[in-house]
Every structure is written in structure tokens, then in C-alpha cells.
Amino acid sequence: MLLVLSEEHKEHLAFLPRVEPAVVGEFGRIALEFLRRGTNPKIYEGAAKKLSVPVEKVQHGVEGLMFLMTESSKYMLSEVDFLDSLLVLGFAEELNQILLQLYLQHHGPLRGILSQLPPxxxxxxxxxxxxxxxxxxxxxxxxxxxxxxxxxxxxxxxxxxxxxxxxxDPGTLLHLIAALEGALAAMRTSHARRILRNLK
Structure with a gap:
């Protein structure tokens, strides 16, 4: 499966090739921290001063990276699918590998954070x-x-x-009730419990 990125997300991520690889890693750490504790505008301002760029650029870069990591973790993309999803962005191979390492490093914690978010x-x-x-x-x-x-x-x-x-009509309602009862019965099987355990 490949991620489909909107033009807006592509624009946000287009900021990443303009910064050093270490900064991309720091953006990944900030994105994970923001998912845990919420955003902090002061961090955007501090990073913008260091990089001499507008605050919005830094904010969009971190949010674009956050979206990329959370969506990849949500769909449990393999390494190949993750790299193939990045092809549309036209990044250099070095940046793709840095993003892959960020994804592999933070995949587990991201899944944990996503499972705790209320729907x-x-x-x-x-x-x-x-x-x-x-x-x-x-x-x-x-x-x-x-x-x-x-x-x-x-x-x-x-x-x-x-x-x-x-x-x-009553016939359709009875069919719907039977389908829902079948789904509930399937959730109680050992196979379904094993899948749910792996999702957590």
C-alpha cells in the first residue's frame, strides 16, 4: 500500500530538503513530542530563529513530517512501501533514508500514541x-x-x-441484525483476538 499525499502536504514536506539531515532528525523528535504532549509555538519560534526562516515554514515542515509518520504508522507500511510513497516527493536518496530511519525508529511509539487517541x-x-x-x-x-x-x-x-x-423493511432489518451478530461472534474468536493483540 502507498500513501497518497495531497498537494498541501507535498508543499509542507518540500521544506525538508533545504535543511541539514540533523535538523530533519530533530523535526522528527519534535513531531513525536507534539503528538504526546501537544504543540508548543515557542519551539517553532526557536527553530525558525536558528534556521533564519519564517515560523510558518518550520511549523508546516514539522506538521508535514508528523502527518507522514502517523499515516505510515497507522497503515503499518513496510520499508519498501514507505520508500515508494516518498518517490513522488523527489527527495534525494540520503533524505529518504533519514526519513525511513525516523519511521522505523518511531513506528512503535507512534502506534501506541495513536491507539490512545480517542476516536x-x-x-x-x-x-x-x-x-x-x-x-x-x-x-x-x-x-x-x-x-x-x-x-x-x-x-x-x-x-x-x-x-x-x-x-x-423488516426483512432488511433482520438481515442487518444477523450480520451484526455475526460480526460480534467473529470478534470473540481466537483469530480476531490474535489480530487485535498485534495491532496494539
């Missing part, structure tokens, strides 16, 4: 449902299928509550 998924709040059945109709000769209407309320971090409306 930004909406949480269940409540569910209201109604069964709609047409009892009779002169125009319909075939069997009337009842429909289940569901109103799902979700709580999203910082956004309050959102609602979703669903409509389904």
Missing part, C-alpha cells in the same frame, strides 16, 4: 422508532410490506446533537 466518532444518545403499515388499498393488489421508521439521535463532540432518519 472522533458520534456517540449514541437515543433511538425512536415507528412501524408504518398500510392496512388496505384499492389500488394495490399485491401484499403490503410494513416499513420501520427510525429516528437516531447522536451526540458529537463540540457540535451538540445530530439526528439521522432511517427507513427499512
Amino acid at each position: 472522533h466518532l458520534p456517540a449514541y444518545h437515543s433511538l425512536e422508532w415507528r412501524l408504518d403499515v398500510q392496512l388496505a388499498s384499492r389500488s394495490l393488489r399485491q401484499q403490503v410490506v410494513p416499513m420501520l421508521m427510525m429516528h437516531l439521535l447522536l451526540t458529537e463532540a463540540g457540535e451538540g446533537r445530530t439526528s439521522r432518519l432511517f427507513q427499512t
Whole structure:
């Protein structure tokens, strides 16, 4: 698998060839520290003064490197896939090897940090449902299928509550329930537990 980098990320990473290899290693250390403890603007300012470049350049370089390392760790890229992902950036071989060493060195800690981050998924709040059945109709000769209407309320971090409306027939709902129960049963197997253990 290869990473697909947006033009914005390519621009941010384009700063790396302009600095010394030791600075790239320091940027990698700063990126990992920021993932653990949050960003610190003073570090950007100090690095910008030393390199005689604008603060935004340093910030974008560190954030671009942080994105590259976290995405590579998230998808558990192999060495070959990581290097192939860097080809689109057009970096020199020496810089590619430095970035590879950073990735290999920080891969484990990054996976640990990513596993501790809370997902930004909406949480269940409540569910209201109604069964709609047409009892009779002169125009319909075939069997009337009842429909289940569901109103799902979700709580999203910082956004309050959102609602979703669903409509389904009983057959589809039964199939969905069976698929979810099958997925839960598969999670209890030893094979799934072994995979989850390796992900952590």
C-alpha cells in the first residue's frame, strides 16, 4: 500500500530538503513530542530563529513530517512501501533514508500514541422508532410490506446533537441484525483476538 499525499502536504514536506539531515532528525523528535504532549509555538519560534526562516515554514515542515509518520504508522507500511510513497516527493536518496530511519525508529511509539487517541466518532444518545403499515388499498393488489421508521439521535463532540432518519423493511432489518451478530461472534474468536493483540 502507498500513501497518497495531497498537494498541501507535498508543499509542507518540500521544506525538508533545504535543511541539514540533523535538523530533519530533530523535526522528527519534535513531531513525536507534539503528538504526546501537544504543540508548543515557542519551539517553532526557536527553530525558525536558528534556521533564519519564517515560523510558518518550520511549523508546516514539522506538521508535514508528523502527518507522514502517523499515516505510515497507522497503515503499518513496510520499508519498501514507505520508500515508494516518498518517490513522488523527489527527495534525494540520503533524505529518504533519514526519513525511513525516523519511521522505523518511531513506528512503535507512534502506534501506541495513536491507539490512545480517542476516536472522533458520534456517540449514541437515543433511538425512536415507528412501524408504518398500510392496512388496505384499492389500488394495490399485491401484499403490503410494513416499513420501520427510525429516528437516531447522536451526540458529537463540540457540535451538540445530530439526528439521522432511517427507513427499512423488516426483512432488511433482520438481515442487518444477523450480520451484526455475526460480526460480534467473529470478534470473540481466537483469530480476531490474535489480530487485535498485534495491532496494539
